[in-house]
Amino acid sequence: MSTPFKTINTVYDSLLRHYGKQGWWPLLDFKDNDENPTSSGILKNYHPGDYSLPATDKQRLEIIIGAYLVQHTSWRNTEQALLNLEKHDCLTVDGLNNLPVEKLAELIRPSRYYNQKARYLKHLAAFLKQQPVAELAKMKTSELQQVLLSLKGIGEETADSILCYAFKRPVFVVDLYTKIFFTRMGISGYDEKNENIKKKVDAGFLSENRYERFNEFHALIVEHAKQKCKPKKPDCSGCVFENKCPKILLQ
DNA sequence: GCCCAGGAGCCCG
DNA sequence: CGGGCTCATGGG
Numbered sequence: 001m002s003t004p005f006k007t008i009n010t011v012y013d014s015l016l017r018h019y020g021k022q023g024w025w026p027l028l029d030f031k032d033n034d035e036n037p038t039s040s041g042i043l044k045n046y047h048p049g050d051y052s053l054p055a056t057d058k059q060r061l062e063i064i065i066g067a068y069l070v071q072h073t074s075w076r077n078t079e080q081a082l083l084n085l086e087k088h089d090c091l092t093v094d095g096l097n098n099l100p101v102e103k104l105a106e107l108i109r110p111s112r113y114y115n116q117k118a119r120y121l122k123h124l125a126a127f128l129k130q131q132p133v134a135e136l137a138k139m140k141t142s143e144l145q146q147v148l149l150s151l152k153g154i155g156e157e158t159a160d161s162i163l164c165y166a167f168k169r170p171v172f173v174v175d176l177y178t179k180i181f182f183t184r185m186g187i188s189g190y191d192e193k194n195e196n197i198k199k200k201v202d203a204g205f206l207s208e209n210r211y212e213r214f215n216e217f218h219a220l221i222v223e224h225a226k227q228k229c230k231p232k233k234p235d236c237s238g239c240v241f242e243n244k245c246p247k248i249l250l251q
Numbered sequence: 252g253c254c255c256a257g258g259a260g261c262c263c264g
Numbered sequence: 265c266g267g268g269c270t271c272a273t274g275g276g
Binding site for chain 1: 255256257258
């Protein structure tokens with residue numbers, strides 16, 4: 001299935017106009033204020049339009065850990081797990097390395113599969129002790145992607161999320177929402193390879209402000225999937241694409 | 252009670 | 265490779 005790059009940009013523009021800038025990736029503390037490191041209990045710290053974030057290695061690490069925790073988990077539960085980690089000074093490489101895996105599992109319990117994720121995060125922390133986030137940030141995107149994919153608990157989607165939101169690389173994150181939305185819209189086939197879907201978006205986003213567009217597009221698709229293009233029960237009435245979407249069935 | 256959330260590893264044919 | 269199973273919280 002071939003999709004003109006014009007279509008990608010039209011869909012992106014419509015989503016952005018309708019939903020606005022999404023402010024991903026949310027951070028507990030985006031002021032980097034040492035006097036108030038725990039974000040005073042505020043939960044959804046989105047930062048719409050501020051693409052200078054993340055600005056520190058601590059913030060990058062927070063996003064990387066959040067990317068593990070959010071797997072197949074609501075952001076609400078993920079936030080709680082992150083707040084528990086921050087409260088116990090474990091949103092750091094050393095903090096994680098000094099924490100027994102059982103205690104870690106306890107702290108991240110609100111996120112699902114916490115025993116598994118605790119093991120993976122211990123593995124991550126041991127790796128980052130040798131290869132700090134600051135070093136990863138210097139790597140080429142393709143090399144960094146291979147490194148991320150070599151870690152237990154990081155698959156294709158999580159690797160791309162980390163590349164885009166923690167390291168600000170121009171990478172389009174393909175998730176199940178994306179496949180469903182694109183299929184219904186006739187942009188891609190449901191069984192189409194992620195690599196092919198990425199190529200279509202890459203071809204569309206050739207202009208300036210590339211990173212910003214990759215950042216917003218995935219976040220916008222997630223928001224649209226939550227509100228309207230829901231996986232099982234799409235709510236097409238009042239959808240931005242109500243009159244344009246061919247509503248192709250998923251099979 | 253049901254349903255679903257910003258997935259990945261592993262094992263098998 | 266692709267399908268099926270496991271992991272195992274909390275809100276609506």
